[in-house]
Amino acid sequence: MSVSSGKASNPKTRVRRQPALGVYDRDTVYQILDEALIAHVAFAVDGSPFVIPMLVACRDDELLLHGSTASRLMRHLAGGADVCVGVTHLDGVVLARSLFNSSMNYRSVVVFGRARAMTRSEDKLEALRVFTDQQFPKRWDEARKPNDKELRATMILAVTIDEASAKVSAGPPQDEEADLELDIWAGEIPLRLEARAPVPDPLLKDLPVPESVHAFRKRFETDV
């Protein structure tokens, strides 16, 4: 991936609006991608833009996407079309004294790349294992693996991370000096994704909550 040393190497990924929030080092970009559950995948078909939300996993310099072999998105991208993938973690709502300076705190990444479809069953299975274990640690070992029919119906795309940028907004509101004297509450409301208590399938046999569920919930533990 051509991001490094805190500078955008490509004008396409250089953050222009609020450039101070632009971050280009590999560690920041990959940390944001590694934490992602979902991504928004953008592509153009016959000049029309589309954005589709989907699950995502990150492996080395690639993003892994999976979907039906019948999916328009998957078939289109498998042909090597340009793709842009966005990942966002919303960390808080920032209320300034003025509406103009009110904003969000977030960590987001925009990736530009190309997809290739995996064709060999062994590669697809291994990608699905990585995908599952990254998102739901230990679930691959617990669950029934895809059979041949299910594997044939599933397309796995590896999107090369050719170019990427991160944008990180954190901290208190940035009010105008003159507004600081106003009697208006200002501050941040932190936000977090929460994994609540699991609800067993009504058809479930009498089984304990497995390790994967505990591991998944741990990802979203809050301190409140």
Ligand SMILES: Cc1cc2nc3c(=O)[nH]c(=O)nc-3n(C[C@H](O)[C@H](O)[C@H](O)COP(=O)(O)OP(=O)(O)OC[C@H]3O[C@@H](n4cnc5c(N)ncnc54)[C@H](O)[C@@H]3O)c2cc1C
């Ligand atoms: C949760 C959230 C809420 C937001 N709400 C608003 C809003 O309401 N209004 C608003 O104007 N903006 C909002 N932003 C910021 C928005 O994402 C854009 O950064 C901003 O609008 C500038 O767009 P632009 O096309 O002018 O960016 P430019 O700076 O011209 O984009 C140039 C390049 O910078 C990179 N880049 C731009 N934005 C991001 C990003 N967010 N993350 C990673 N790389 C990026 C991309 O590679 C892009 O190609 C929000 C961002 C987040 C994450």
